[in-house]
Amino acid sequence: MTHQEIKDGEIIERYVRRQLAPDERRAFQEHYFACDECFEQAQTMARFVAAVRQASRKGSFAENAAEPVAWWKNLFTPAIGFAAAALILAATLGWLVFRQPSTPREDFASQQQQSPSPNQTIAPDQNIAQAASPSPEKPEKNERPKLQDQRDLLAQNRAPVVLLESSRGAGDSGNQLTLPANASSAILRIEIEPGSPFTSFQFQLFDSARRPVTTVTSGKASSRGVVSANVPARHLQNGKYLVKCLGLKDGQRVLIGEYDLIVRQP
Amino acid sequence: MPTSLEILSNQELVTRIRQGDAEAEAMLYEKFSARVYFTALSEIHSKEDAEDARAETFLRVIQALRQDKLRSADSLPAFIVGITLNVIRELVRQKYRVDSLEDYEYDIAGDGSLEQAMLDAETGRALEEAASQLKPRERQFLRMYFYEELPKEEIARKLGIKEERLRLIKSRALQSFREIYKKMTKP
CATH class of the missing domain: 2.60.40.1220 (Immunoglobulin-like)
Known part of the structure; x- marks a missing residue:
């Protein structure tokens, strides 16, 4: 089997997809046992076809599939999100912990100005507690979409x-x-x-x-x-x-x- | 005595193995191991079975070479292919009770698929990156061609793309995948 025959007959692709007759299959196997270039191409084609099939099975290549994003790009979005959230939380805590406490005279003066009722005064440590604990009603940012993706995958993979x-x-x-x-x-x-x-x-x-x-x-x-x-x-x-x-x-x-x-x- | 850094011709390998040179046997394994494994994987789509087939193949090849059963060193590759396929046939016959490789269907209740056998982490990522450079219709073509196995004429008609262009898309996607995979797996 010559390289020209392999190229013209799309032999490598047909070998991987099991479309060759048994004698052609054997001939190509004997060829790549002696040819480094064709062996490398056969391996690449096999990986490529396997990856396309898996991606297709998962729905990545469907008509209405979302645009695929290169894998390395996905690393940045959650990392930036986490970093930003950590920074905001640290800044908030830092402000609450390290702010200068008011003097009793200032407190008295502000109270005199506002004339609040005794019941409306909030203790400083209660403020910190409210700020530090996240609202229980708000779900984690990415939790629901992640679960939904998993449910969608499961539905897709459920065979009739x-x-x-x-x-x-x-x-x-x-x-x-x-x-x-x-x-x-x-x-x-x-x-x-x-x-x-x-x-x-x-x-x-x-x-x-x-x-x-x-x-x-x-x-x-x-x-x-x-x-x-x-x-x-x-x-x-x-x-x-x-x-x-x-x-x-x-x-x-x-x-x-x-x-x-x-x-x-x- | 040869070192692993020297590249021996098939003739030299065969001669030294006939003389009982263990290092030459190791070099033979190094030279053909990946091909034997890939061939086994292509036929039976099970990593475990392919490893068993590889081990048995080299046992038989080395035994045959020691016993001077190879007529010409030029036919060493074909000789190894022959033994590989015989080992695979015996394994399939024994394990799956079929008479020939042509009767054997490798999708056994979802186990041992081509995808599971051939995929590694880098393969999936390389395809994602290569696919991100393609248009949606081009990705649909890959799915229709390699997964649904539709004929090119039908795909061309459904997607409104000329057949000649489909070949270009395929070759560009494959080339892109090859380059990305090579970069990812560079030592």
Whole structure:
């Protein structure tokens, strides 16, 4: 494989995205074992693709996403905020602690001028206490937005679930999955007899033309006999699918069931 | 005796390993370790499995070289690739009960994804910085192309950008990411 072939065929990108035929894949692997430049490019491309996918999954590259800010810029905003708040607090405390106390004569004179009622006089130490303690009603500046961000992330990452049931007949509408636009994956579940002998399970997805889309392996069934598989959203476009579930034990695969699945994206 | 500062050719490495030179074996590991690990990671997307595969691969490679099983030193890279892929196949077959790498789907219930395998702290930050230099439509293109895996024609139509321009955006973003990542990871 020459460098020109690699460049013209976009081999590096297609290798990382698993779009090469097996013999092309092998040829490129043998090439980068001998070529430092191509190896470095392959590593960079792999990191880049992984980072884009993760950012996309988090919603950073969505249409209505906020402008991304370079990571180092984020360091300054809270730091400046904290520094400013600390400075103001220190200045306030300093003024309250170190201000010159009035002489009794001055106090008496000001009281004479204002003619206050005895009940309105506030002791100096009470002033300091009020100034030092923050108002209990006011929340911390960044607390609510931070919690909200975390809740938003959780909502985005919550995958829709569908419990697959075997088709009952011609009139049956099949299993339906509504996949939100921001979903990164969906969970397929089937129920099997509790105490099943299989050590793991495979979910094979086929499109409406019976072409294989993806295969996902799942671990043991739960104690209630539920088997789940997490399927990446990119494999679930609008349309009909056939899902085959196979049980695996001692190198043998046994077909457990076949399920129709209709995927809809709102 | 060679030192790690000397760069030995594949021929010299093979000859010295055949003679039982332990330092040459260490140099072989140093030369090909990252490639073996990356290959394993590309196939199985699990750091743990990739490390196991790397260890087993070098055991077999060194054993084979000591036993003079390599016909020509020129084919040393291909030889190591072959052993790497065999080790990976055996590992996958044993652990996940599939017959071939083509049958194997690495997204196992959300575990062992490409992203988890390839990402480190610097990668995420480098992309943030590179993406901050892109326009919103350009970022959307990256998402549609690499995450949703839509074809370029469809993306061009949806975003109202010419296909030739999409290639430029991709290459500029990648180049920017490469430079930023290099700066971040410079020793």
